Each structure stands twice: as C-alpha cells, then as structure tokens.
Amino acid sequence: MATPLTATQMLAALKAEGLTVHEHAGWKTHNRDAATGRSFGPVIGVLIHHTAGHGDRELCYNGRSDLPGPLCHAWLGKTDGLWTIANGRANHAGGVDLDVLNALRAEKPLPVDNQANADGNDVLYGLEIENLGDGKDPYPDAQYDQAVLWAAAICRAHGWSEKSVAGHKEVQPGKVDPSFDMDDFRADVKKQLATEPAKTAPAPSKTSPAPSKTHPAPPKAGKPRVDLSRLVQAAKTDPGAKQGHVSYMAGTNLTEAALVKLGYLAKTYAGDGSFGTTTIAAYAKWQRHLGYSGAEADGIPGKISLSKLGDTTGLFTVVA
Ligand SMILES: [Zn+2]
Structure with missing residues (x-):
C-alpha cells in the first residue's frame, strides 16, 4: 500500500x-x-x-x-x-x-x-x-x-x-x-x-577543469539508476521483515513504478519503498512474461530481467 x-x-x-x-x-x-x-x-x-x-x-x-x-x-x-x-x-x-x-x-x-x-x-x-x-x-x-x-x-x-x-x-x-x-x-x-529532480543531478567534480566556452556541453544527466545488488538484498529482506520494512527505497520505488506501468502491480501497493510479498509476486509475473520459469521466476530481480524492465518502461538503468 x-x-x-x-x-x-x-x-x-x-x-x-x-x-x-x-x-x-x-x-x-x-x-x-x-x-x-x-x-x-x-x-x-x-x-x-x-x-x-x-x-x-x-x-x-x-x-x-x-x-x-x-x-x-x-x-x-x-x-x-x-x-x-x-x-x-x-x-x-x-x-x-x-x-x-x-x-x-x-x-x-x-x-x-x-x-x-x-x-x-x-x-x-x-x-x-x-x-x-x-x-x-x-x-x-x-x-x-x-x-x-x-x-x-x-x-x-x-x-x-x-x-x-x-x-x-x-x-x-x-x-x-x-x-x-x-x-x-x-x-x-x-x-x-520528465526532468531530473534538482538534488539528484551529479555534483561537478572539484578537480575538473574550469568550464570553457569551447568545450562541448556536458552530457545531460541520464535516467535514475537502480543498483541490482541493493535491490536483490531488499527483495530478500523486506518480505520477511516487519510490515513496511525499507531496505532500498529509491530503487524499490522505481522498480515498483515500472511494474505498475506495465500492469503487473496495482498502484495501491507501490511507492512505500518496501519490496514486500506483493512486489515479489508482481516481479515473478514479469519474469514469467520474459520466458523464465521455476526458480528463475522467483520474484528476485536478476540483471537481465531488471535491465529489460528499466528499458521497456524508460524509467531507469541498472548498475550491477
Ligand atoms: Zn477546495
């Protein structure tokens, strides 16, 4: 919820x-x-x-x-x-x-x-x-x-x-x-x-040279990133913990938003930052959609399924 x-x-x-x-x-x-x-x-x-x-x-x-x-x-x-x-x-x-x-x-x-x-x-x-x-x-x-x-x-x-x-x-x-x-x-x-929120824009490095008008513009800030290992830890920890336990709020919310966007998760269950049993079930549905079955569709994100989720929805990229 x-x-x-x-x-x-x-x-x-x-x-x-x-x-x-x-x-x-x-x-x-x-x-x-x-x-x-x-x-x-x-x-x-x-x-x-x-x-x-x-x-x-x-x-x-x-x-x-x-x-x-x-x-x-x-x-x-x-x-x-x-x-x-x-x-x-x-x-x-x-x-x-x-x-x-x-x-x-x-x-x-x-x-x-x-x-x-x-x-x-x-x-x-x-x-x-x-x-x-x-x-x-x-x-x-x-x-x-x-x-x-x-x-x-x-x-x-x-x-x-x-x-x-x-x-x-x-x-x-x-x-x-x-x-x-x-x-x-x-x-x-x-x-x-559709814009990046102000606070998540990368801070300029102190050691980078002073901007010069002849330099090309720096690349635009990319999509938000989800850290696979932190997300896997959340998916393994949150369901068994006290209700609403939060391990990795930002990554979990992005993943849930993507599952909502594709119709695998009801919006009511998204956005509290907890990778609970409902999110596990929704993610397993996404894995089955990709052709996985059995232990490979257990609702715990993997590199390929998560990258495809981010790409398909355009909501995030994955760092492993
Ligand atoms: Zn009013």
Whole structure:
C-alpha cells in the first residue's frame, strides 16, 4: 500500500524537487487522525485547491469554528512561498465521488463527479493555493510553478504519474477550485516529472577543469539508476521483515513504478519503498512474461530481467 510520506520524507521530496520549504511550527504532528479516530492513508493522489481568500495561512493551520484545522497539507502563498501545514489527515477534500477516487487510484481518465459517497481526507494530499478564485485574481508564475513542483514532488516520491493529480472541482460536486485548467496543470506536472529532480543531478567534480566556452556541453544527466545488488538484498529482506520494512527505497520505488506501468502491480501497493510479498509476486509475473520459469521466476530481480524492465518502461538503468 502507498503509505503516506513521513514528515522527513515529505521535506526531502519537496526540497529535491527544487522547492524552498517554509515549515509552520508544529506541522509535523498537526493532523486530524486522533480527533476522528481514522488514520491517513493508504494514499492515492494529490488534490489542488484555491483558498478563495487572501492572507489565510493561519486559517488553513487552525481551521474555522465549523471546520477544524488543518485544512490542507501545504499552503502556497501568492508571494509568501510554500508552507508545510500538516502531516497526516487534513480537512481539505471532504465528501468526494468514489468513482473518481478509483480512477485516480488506477491513473485512468477521471469520470464526472456526480456524488459525494467517499471521504477524500482518508486518501488525498491537499494543497491550498492563496487566490480569490474569482477568475480575475491572477496566479503569479512563481506561485503556479511551485504548485506544479509540490504535486510533482509527491508523485515522484510515490512513483505516480501526473494522472494521480486532481483538482477539488473534479472530485466533489459543486466545488469550483482551483480556478485554472487541471488538464493544463497535469501536463505541467508531467513535464516536471520528465526532468531530473534538482538534488539528484551529479555534483561537478572539484578537480575538473574550469568550464570553457569551447568545450562541448556536458552530457545531460541520464535516467535514475537502480543498483541490482541493493535491490536483490531488499527483495530478500523486506518480505520477511516487519510490515513496511525499507531496505532500498529509491530503487524499490522505481522498480515498483515500472511494474505498475506495465500492469503487473496495482498502484495501491507501490511507492512505500518496501519490496514486500506483493512486489515479489508482481516481479515473478514479469519474469514469467520474459520466458523464465521455476526458480528463475522467483520474484528476485536478476540483471537481465531488471535491465529489460528499466528499458521497456524508460524509467531507469541498472548498475550491477
Ligand atoms: Zn477546495
């Protein structure tokens, strides 16, 4: 299952995507889990809102008399930057259409939201963007770009595509936020996900000569790499360990994202960084697809099957 990111994982993901993050005091333990008796997760997507107001960061943290805070996971000011507000369940989505949730989970086109028969606060991360939402109040480029980075950071951390992103107006009948086009927004998230996150770009070597204009441009940073031996260790360790045991989060998430992309693994099980029994079973299916059988299709990655998985999906290359 896609376990919600911890506060530490969330911060790392947002910063790796290139965001400057402001932390609201207390955000790491601010949530509605205890008050409602319902825990946040497994998570299936991210939801975009506008606040329909201005100067409402504290309102989003504290809530209103009729709706206790937190009202989102992050608040994005018009000029005040991105603030983390909550970690856990937040009151942002409310009653939503179960058909839309299921489409988000499966990364399928979203059907029209015509009922509110599920609780979106169980399963969705929420971003509140400071904007009047009247169609006249502009979103400065810098603000909009940060919203794209926020959504991309969470999708990347879970191995999701832009199809895991929705606007509030797409999931709850009667809602109008956000006041920009969500297909455009998803296209921008897709573009961002196709780039390397800032933090993983290789650092320039201190001993390399100073760049010269006559030198050819350095090769573009390649695809993410999965270390075969570390992945094999994760596949042998995680299933027998305590649930959610994580040995090699980055490599496991990339492998799971590839298995999801090819239809061997349900998205619900991907993205928590643990190479559990469900992932083993999914990987074994991929091995059988390649023609392996018996002990050669035991769900433990091998060099050839993993390289083919990375090549076929275009998601990673393998280092042995
Ligand atoms: Zn909303």
